[in-house]
Amino acid sequence: xxxxxxxxxxxxxxxxxxxxxxxxxxxxxxxxxxxxxxxxxxxxxxxxxxxxxxxxxxxxxxxxxxxxxxxxxxxxxxxxxxxxxxxxxxxxxxxxxxxxxxxxxxxxxx
Amino acid sequence: xxxxxxxxxxxxxxxxxxxxxxxxxxxxxxxxxxxxxxxxxxxxxxxxxxxxxxxxxxxxxxxxxxxxxxxxxxxxxxxxxxxxxxxxxxxxxxxxxxxxxxxxxxxxxxxxxxxxxxxxxxxxxxxxxxxxxxxxxxxxxxxxxxxxxxxxxxxxxxxxxxxxxxxxxxxxxxxxxxxxxxxxxxxxxxxxxxxxxxx
Numbered sequence: 001x002x003x004x005x006x007x008x009x010x011x012x013x014x015x016x017x018x019x020x021x022x023x024x025x026x027x028x029x030x031x032x033x034x035x036x037x038x039x040x041x042x043x044x045x046x047x048x049x050x051x052x053x054x055x056x057x058x059x060x061x062x063x064x065x066x067x068x069x070x071x072x073x074x075x076x077x078x079x080x081x082x083x084x085x086x087x088x089x090x091x092x093x094x095x096x097x098x099x100x101x102x103x104x105x106x107x108x109x110x
Numbered sequence: 111x112x113x114x115x116x117x118x119x120x121x122x123x124x125x126x127x128x129x130x131x132x133x134x135x136x137x138x139x140x141x142x143x144x145x146x147x148x149x150x151x152x153x154x155x156x157x158x159x160x161x162x163x164x165x166x167x168x169x170x171x172x173x174x175x176x177x178x179x180x181x182x183x184x185x186x187x188x189x190x191x192x193x194x195x196x197x198x199x200x201x202x203x204x205x206x207x208x209x210x211x212x213x214x215x216x217x218x219x220x221x222x223x224x225x226x227x228x229x230x231x232x233x234x235x236x237x238x239x240x241x242x243x244x245x246x247x248x249x250x251x252x253x254x255x256x257x258x259x260x261x262x263x264x265x266x267x268x269x270x271x272x273x274x275x276x277x278x279x280x281x282x283x284x285x286x287x288x289x290x291x292x293x294x295x296x297x298x299x300x301x302x303x304x305x306x307x308x309x
Contacts, residue, residue: 096302
């Protein structure tokens with residue numbers, strides 16, 4: 001009987017551990033991950049030259065309201081304080097036939 | 111298992127959780143980039159195809175290799191794709207042309223234009239009368255991806271030589287006029303793609 005009890009406790013513990021692991025590690029991306037990806041995709045489709053002029057800050061603030069910071073090829077700008085930030089990256093390869101890769105990172109409050 | 115054994119097991123479990131929780135506070139903060147493959151990846155491929163057609167200097171394979179290298183560095187997950195390119199121009203008074211790139215993941219880029227001759231007109235240029243040919247041109251980009259279906263945009267057109275008459279009529283429709291002595295005329299869109307009207 002005691003052995004059965006021990007097995008039952010172990011089974012419950014294994015189920016709990018597995019469930020905890022799955023729920024903590026394999027969380028699906030939250031809604032903001034989709035919306036920020038879509039916003040970056042739209043910016044990338046709409047303009048090849050956006051990060052190379054001075055308008056990126058303004059446009060990103062318009063399409064991503066929860067923006068915390070923007071890193072445009074090393075030039076960093078903060079828009080608000082936040083304790084929790086998720087970062088998203090997009091790559092612009094160049095514009096008007098000129099190759100000039102630029103990595104844009106935006107930090108977003110979930 | 112006796113009573114003391116159960117308490118011992120419970121104590122071990124609690125201790126394990128406490129240790130793991132404490133250890134997590136000692137780990138270095140590590141920025142996490144969310145891995146989500148979707149709209150952004152398709153947009154990157156379309157952006158690369160558009161740059162390829164505007165550059166004429168770099169092959170698409172080369173541009174994709176740079177994209178993969180940068181995405182590896184930046185932890186942007188990009189799908190490995192193959193592609194097909196096609197440029198077609200059907201000349202004439204009523205003609206059409208397109209740049210087309212399709213990837214094997216159903217993402218595609220197409221720049222399409224068609225023109226139709228509308229007639230001749232005289233233009234007064236610095237006191238001199240020049241014979242111009244007038245066309246109606248329709249020009250658009252079509253970006254296709256499984257995430258959004260099809261997006262059509264109407265890019266702006268420019269004339270680097272500044273001798274053509276260009277007027278936007280709306281919905282991708284343009285009125286174009288250029289000197290009648292030309293059998294071919296090139297305009298440039300806002301992404302650097304050449305739009306050729308050829309009789």
